[in-house]
Amino acid sequence: MDFRQLRYFLAIAEAGQITRAAKALNMEQPPLSRQLKQMERELGVTLFDRSGKQLTLTHAGEVLRERAESVIRQLHESLQEVKEVEEGVSGFLAIGAVVSCVSLLPRAIERYREKYPQVTFKISEGDHYQLGEALAKRSIELVVARLPFEFAEESPYEYDELRLPSDPFVAVIPSKLQPDQKQSSITLAALADYPFLTLKTDQTIGMHKQVMSEFRKSGLTPNIICECSSVAIILSLVAAGIGATVLPKSVVAMSPIDSLRMLRIEDAEFQSEVGIVWLKDRYLSKSARHFIEQYTDGYE
Amino acid sequence: MDFRQLRYFLAIAEAGQITRAAKALNMEQPPLSRQLKQMERELGVTLFDRSGKQLTLTHAGEVLRERAESVIRQLHESLQEVKEVEEGVSGFLAIGAVVSCVSLLPRAIERYREKYPQVTFKISEGDHYQLGEALAKRSIELVVARLPFEFAEESPYEYDELRLPSDPFVAVIPSKLQPDQKQSSITLAALADYPFLTLKTDQTIGMHKQVMSEFRKSGLTPNIICECSSVAIILSLVAAGIGATVLPKSVVAMSPIDSLRMLRIEDAEFQSEVGIVWLKDRYLSKSARHFIEQYTDGYE
DNA sequence: AATCGCCATACTTTTTAGGTATGGGACGAA
DNA sequence: TTCGTCCCATACCTAAAAAGTATGGCGATT
Structure with a gap:
């Protein structure tokens, strides 16, 4: 069972006949007939009563119609949400900051949220060591810290940075x-x-x-x-x-x-040199990139 | 976007790597790689961070994971429900009865519900004429009536019947x-x-x-x-x-x-001959067939 | 009775998914 | 450092499945 078949089914249910549904779907009638039949075979269920002139839904068909609509709607919403997360207009941004830099955050977050009000923040506070661990574990994407950023010794990670006004x-x-x-x-x-x-x-x-x-x-x-x-x-x-x-x-x-x-x-x-720090050569979410841009746009 | 792809995606997310996910899915690694890539292209979204040794979900990926699980679960539940309706263990059964036969219903319904407790009834009462109309409109599937069943004159319909103990x-x-x-x-x-x-x-x-x-x-x-x-x-x-x-x-x-x-x-x-009557050559739901069987099993 | 509209089937073409072979990059051990 | 291992990606080929075409049958309408 796949989404295509569900859409076909809904089109047929709506049109009340296969030929018209096929037109609406920009395809020919025989493939649609076949798909419907196959669907019924897979489910082991008769979805339409074909005895009359008009195809009418059986009970099972009616149930499927309701459910299919809901499932398809949900899927679309989900995909939409995923896209928005990627575009950085939704989702969340996890960042960390050393204690002494916490004061730099409120204004930046305020500005950021003007542009992307759907994005929520998760802010962790800690020392360089803790934040370095968090970066490595990917529980945060960015760190606002004093430079140079002090990774734990023997850490294999490299970082990129954006220096902020000192x-x-x-x-x-x-x-x-x-x-x-x-x-x-x-x-x-x-x-x-x-x-x-x-x-x-x-x-x-x-x-x-x-x-x-x-x-x-x-x-x-x-x-x-x-x-x-x-x-x-x-x-x-x-x-x-x-x-x-x-x-x-x-x-x-x-x-x-x-x-x-x-x-x-x-x-x-x-x-004190201050900067935003993130792991080199790693995926950075759109939200995180936007957050960085927030500073580059403002100061460069 | 296809259910198959969603399942692939979930398998990869679970395994943390493509090769193992492919094994779990009983397929080879390259097709799975390709499907994932295609999925990302379709969505315009990076779902996994490939930079490390282990594939880790991006934000968008995490969102998709949650959503996909829910959507797939919903689909399965829906299909299950549809099948149950078809099997006549769920859904509803609309029947009609003439006034003088109403007394035959309670015991049959009672027995029926012992077997299929999820099935609910819609019972209409009326004369032969009204019930014939209802059968034609498909608002009821069965009629319990005195025989011979008196369709409206000029009615194009034929019926099948099951005679009950007179x-x-x-x-x-x-x-x-x-x-x-x-x-x-x-x-x-x-x-x-x-x-x-x-x-x-x-x-x-x-x-x-x-x-x-x-x-x-x-x-x-x-x-x-x-x-x-x-x-x-x-x-x-x-x-x-x-x-x-x-x-x-x-x-x-x-x-x-x-x-x-x-x-x-x-x-x-x-x-007085009594019987269950239904339209000839028309779809009869499983529930309705079970209801009829209720009588044949009991009396034949 | 003839015609029209709709569905179903048989057959062909096209698309798409899956399989095989292979190379490159990262990580770990010697 | 180098070699071996593990994993992903690409190229190419095969197989499966879906779409298209042609056609016949059935019921409803005139």
């Missing part, structure tokens, strides 16, 4: 420990006097290294009193007056808290 | 007009003394004729005071003491009323 590092200090409330910038040296908090885990030390190397360039060594695994923790510690830290501007801008100050770093123009 | 005519008289309460039979002559009620309409006069001819054989002419169109009316008139009548035994047995007596007619063994 994000300057800023100093974050507790309001109550700020000497001059009008100040909007600070020197590395002044910053190094604060007890220092840093964002670092066993798996992800990229940002930590970058910041430390900046201090080292100026011959400074911050007094690290805490390694934190999340932005939320580090900001709450700063807000509580425990110490100061250095973070990408976007991260801090995301959660404005009265009790902390964000200051430009005067004597070091160092920035 | 039903002896009995006299029905009001209790209060019965001379001897112990009596269980009556002669035609005695009966002819009662005011007579008869079941007769413009369309159906078969039974009336039969009863009258029986009286005539004995040189008697009943005094007909009322022609009634329904059993209910005639019995209530008898019960009220208006007069007597002659009816098939089964009709009277169906509604035992204290105020009337059913007596065997001593000097005339005449019976």
Whole structure:
């Protein structure tokens, strides 16, 4: 039994005769007769009562008609949906982001959804190691992360990337420990006097290294009193007056808290490179490609 | 798009590779490869990510997988249902019966439903004329009626019949007009003394004729005071003491009323032939054939 | 009775699916 | 690195199935 035969059957049922149905199907009458007969033989069922002048459906025929219509409609809808998924106007897009880049997502997603409102998102948050695994497992397609993306060691994967506008590092200090409330910038040296908090885990030390190397360039060594695994923790510690830290501007801008100050770093123009990362030479869904285009269109 | 292709696709998705799927499908790998490719081309969609060692579904592929499973399952259920309808284990059976035969239905339907509990009934009641029309229109398939079945004049239809055990005519008289309460039979002559009620309409006069001819054989002419169109009316008139009548035994047995007596007619063994009637050379559903078998098995 | 419309059958052509042979790319072991 | 293995893709051939053509029969209509 195949779809063609179902369509034939429905055409015959509608026309009430084979000849006219054949015309409607742009074919000749004998093949259609044969297909109907074969269908009846396969099913072991009489679908039409041929004794009268007009072909009329038997009970079984009526049941088949209803069912066939439903099945064919469902098939068409399904295929339509599949096509739309491919075109990226439907379906879902699974992406990941490192904690410090989560703030870059909302605007992009907002813009994306204006264009493709049917696409839903699945967003995972994690460190580079976890996200690398997720990419490999294909549970996510894209990662928004600080560059360079740190795959697990010995990972066989390569990645492509799209660099996004880089994000300057800023100093974050507790309001109550700020000497001059009008100040909007600070020197590395002044910053190094604060007890220092840093964002670092066993798996992800990229940002930590970058910041430390900046201090080292100026011959400074911050007094690290805490390694934190999340932005939320580090900001709450700063807000509580425990110490100061250095973070990408976007991260801090995301959660404005009265009790902390964000200051430009005067004597070091160092920035965090941010980018979208995906596996090289692998299938990328249309949705994912559209998401990437979202950024290239906006910035290039 | 074809069911075959959907099944192929599902097999590949399940196996995770084409070669193994081909084995499972009892076919070679190249044709399967080709079908998959053709399917992707038709849909304009990439269904599998081939870059890795293992084929993995793309989003579109996942969507198709879900949908295809559902569609195929639906199709199978539908075909199953159609077959069951044909086998007469499901669906419905539309039959008709003349008023005087309604009493023969309950037991047959009961027996039938023991065997085919999924079959539902549509029962119409009417006179021969109406039922003949219904047969012609195919709104019913069988009729249970007194024989011979009286088609409308000029009707082009022929019918087949199955004779059922015939039903002896009995006299029905009001209790209060019965001379001897112990009596269980009556002669035609005695009966002819009662005011007579008869079941007769413009369309159906078969039974009336039969009863009258029986009286005539004995040189008697009943005094007909009322022609009634329904059993209910005639019995209530008898019960009220208006007069007597002659009816098939089964009709009277169906509604035992204290105020009337059913007596065997001593000097005339005449019976009402009863049968199932259907159009000759027309499609008869399995359900209908089973219904007929119900009687042949039981009585022959 | 003759004609028309419709279905069925026999036969032919065309299309399409399936099979065989073979080569290339990826992965793993030596 | 190289070789062997596994898997997919392509080219080519065969087989099956569907569509087309011609024609005959049956019932309904005039």
